[in-house]
Amino acid sequence: MSAHETTVSHEHHGEHASMTKSLIWKVFFILLGVTLVEFFIALYALPHHWFSQEIANFVYIALTIVKAAYIVAYFMHLKFEKVGLIISVVLPIVFLVYFVALMIIEGNYLLFAIK
Known part of the structure; x- marks a missing residue:
């Protein structure tokens, strides 16, 4: 070896x-x-x-x-793992959850605005 x-x-x-x-x-x-x-x-x-x-x-x-x-x-x-890898994994997930929440909120707003 x-x-x-x-x-x-x-x-x-x-x-x-x-x-x-x-x-x-x-x-x-x-x-x-x-x-x-x-x-x-x-x-x-x-x-x-x-x-x-x-x-x-x-x-x-x-x-x-x-x-x-x-x-x-x-x-x-x-x-x-190192901090850089942790951030590169966690940060996109946080943004994804944030954007999904924004779309749900905006969708409900548009739904109520139409009525």
């Missing part, structure tokens, strides 16, 4: 060395907790009218974004 192959194999091993079993289980239980909160809201809070549907929708969207961030950060290893 050449010196270059040894260096490359050590680099790949060090790349994922920070993902330990305990960290994977910690992230799993965080995701499980967030899912249980969503399930509790859907099963108990909404039928008993503890809060409105608009608040529930906001909470669902926020919790879904939290779960997506954890999945991307830890299981897709984006947390362990």
Whole structure:
């Protein structure tokens, strides 16, 4: 094995060395907790009218974004990458969500303006 192959194999091993079993289980239980909160809201809070549907929708969207961030950060290893790569992945997604929200708002505005 050449010196270059040894260096490359050590680099790949060090790349994922920070993902330990305990960290994977910690992230799993965080995701499980967030899912249980969503399930509790859907099963108990909404039928008993503890809060409105608009608040529930906001909470669902926020919790879904939290779960997506954890999945991307830890299981897709984006947390362990350089800042430039993180920005190049996250920024287009933020703009996409922003533009979709603007189109939905504008579509509703035009719908109500026609009536």
